[in-house]
Amino acid sequence: MRTTVTIDDDVAAELQAEMRRQRSGNFSQILNDVLRRGLLVRRELASSKPFRVRARRMGQMQGPNYDKVGELVEHLEGTEHK
Numbered sequence: 001m002r003t004t005v006t007i008d009d010d011v012a013a014e015l016q017a018e019m020r021r022q023r024s025g026n027f028s029q030i031l032n033d034v035l036r037r038g039l040l041v042r043r044e045l046a047s048s049k050p051f052r053v054r055a056r057r058m059g060q061m062q063g064p065n066y067d068k069v070g071e072l073v074e075h076l077e078g079t080e081h082k
Contacts, residue, residue, distance in 0.1 A: 007015070019030050065071055 015027065015030055015034065018034065019025065019027065022030065025033075063075075
């Protein structure tokens, strides 16, 4: 199929660089290869299961409460620290 598309300058530069790296094919072949790869990745991402995190209870933390400085100092230095 022949069609006319407008390609942004940065995209065209990347395609030209890809042509130089591969040293084979023409602009249309490179463009088709890049589009195929991009569409394949999109399909693979759409068909994959989303990552889910399962929360678990860890119980109450043992030891001093680090949010309460006074309790922490008392735990470390004893009740006579003042």
